[in-house]
Amino acid sequence: MENPHDTLQSHGEVLHDRINALVDGRLPPARAAELEAQLGEDAAARETLRAWKAQREALRSLHRPLLDEAIPDTLLAAARRGQAGKQQIEQWWRWGGMAAAVVLAFGVGWLSHGQLGSPAPQQLAAARSAQSFVHQASLAHAVFSPEVRHPVEVTAAQQEHLVQWLSKRVGRPLKVPVLAAEGYELVGGRLLSGDGGARAQFMFQNAAGLRLTLYLGAVDSASPGTSAPEPSSQASHETAFRYSGDGPVPSFYWVDQGFGYALSGAISRDELMKLARLVYQQL
Numbered sequence: 001m002e003n004p005h006d007t008l009q010s011h012g013e014v015l016h017d018r019i020n021a022l023v024d025g026r027l028p029p030a031r032a033a034e035l036e037a038q039l040g041e042d043a044a045a046r047e048t049l050r051a052w053k054a055q056r057e058a059l060r061s062l063h064r065p066l067l068d069e070a071i072p073d074t075l076l077a078a079a080r081r082g083q084a085g086k087q088q089i090e091q092w093w094r095w096g097g098m099a100a101a102v103v104l105a106f107g108v109g110w111l112s113h114g115q116l117g118s119p120a121p122q123q124l125a126a127a128r129s130a131q132s133f134v135h136q137a138s139l140a141h142a143v144f145s146p147e148v149r150h151p152v153e154v155t156a157a158q159q160e161h162l163v164q165w166l167s168k169r170v171g172r173p174l175k176v177p178v179l180a181a182e183g184y185e186l187v188g189g190r191l192l193s194g195d196g197g198a199r200a201q202f203m204f205q206n207a208a209g210l211r212l213t214l215y216l217g218a219v220d221s222a223s224p225g226t227s228a229p230e231p232s233s234q235a236s237h238e239t240a241f242r243y244s245g246d247g248p249v250p251s252f253y254w255v256d257q258g259f260g261y262a263l264s265g266a267i268s269r270d271e272l273m274k275l276a277r278l279v280y281q282q283l
Contacts, residue, residue: 015045023052024193055143056193129195129219130255131246136194137215137262138247140201144190145211152188152203162189166200170217172259177214177282179204182275184212212265214279215251219260241280243269252276 021027022035039045144151154162159176167174169191176186184204192199192215199217241254244262252272253262261283263276 019049020193023056132195133219133260134244134251134253134262135247138249138251138264140192140215141213141264142248145213153190155188156186166191169198170200174200175283176202177279212263215262217260219255219258
């Protein structure tokens with residue numbers, strides 16, 4: 001026999017999914033209008049919609065002036081080089097059928113041995129994707145870490161439910177790192193939206209009230225970067241480990257098999273790196 005509580009919980013998750021899609025602008029106009037009319041009869045759902053819209057606007061408004069800044073000359077130059085390379089390749093294909101086939105055969109062999117790098121546009125897109133990810137992580141930290149009454153959606157007391165829920169939403173089994181030896185305990189977590197879809201945020205706090213956040217989610221393309229934090233690790237070649245000061249607070253972030261991780265907090269670079277390595281080792 002079906003448990004009524006499970007039915008209500010399932011209905012709530014479906015409704016939250018639809019509200020999340022509405023906030024992200026992923027619903028067709030007719031579906032959006034239908035859902036907004038439905039929410040007019042549900043006070044709790046209307047409050048959820050209002051809060052999520054405010055949250056999204058807060059994240060966007062923190063650094064809205066950046067959207068109006070001119071694209072850096074270095075990025076424009078890289079894009080032009082990439083376009084020129086693409087045009088040259090297209091020209092080679094037009095010049096010869098057999099010759100092009102021979103060049104392609106040798107090119108595949110060289111690529112399989114890692115002798116040729118990625119085209120400039122691909123590298124540029126990967127870098128932008130990773131930078132956008134860590135910037136969103138920093139903004140999310142700035143929005144929620146100061147909260148006193150509602151810093152998280154689900155508290156550490158419901159850690160098992162929290163992990164299952166967020167794992168389902170981001171599409172990958174998640175694990176909460178243990179930082180108790182460094183003085184940080186889990187506060188809880190919440191679900192967020194990002195450029196690549198659903199994102200998860202875990203929050204930690206020490207005895208002095210200082211908070212760290214771990215931001216996780218799919219990244220459209222793996223970012224190029226330095227080696228993983230531990231030279232002896234067996235991490236995927238996609239993994240990058242980098243420091244970013246771009247945002248309200250600094251972050252250390254890495255990307256592994258298309259999935260990003262960013263640890264953010266208002267602490268020194270050395271301390272943040274130490275904690276990020278501990279998180280990396282556990283995940």
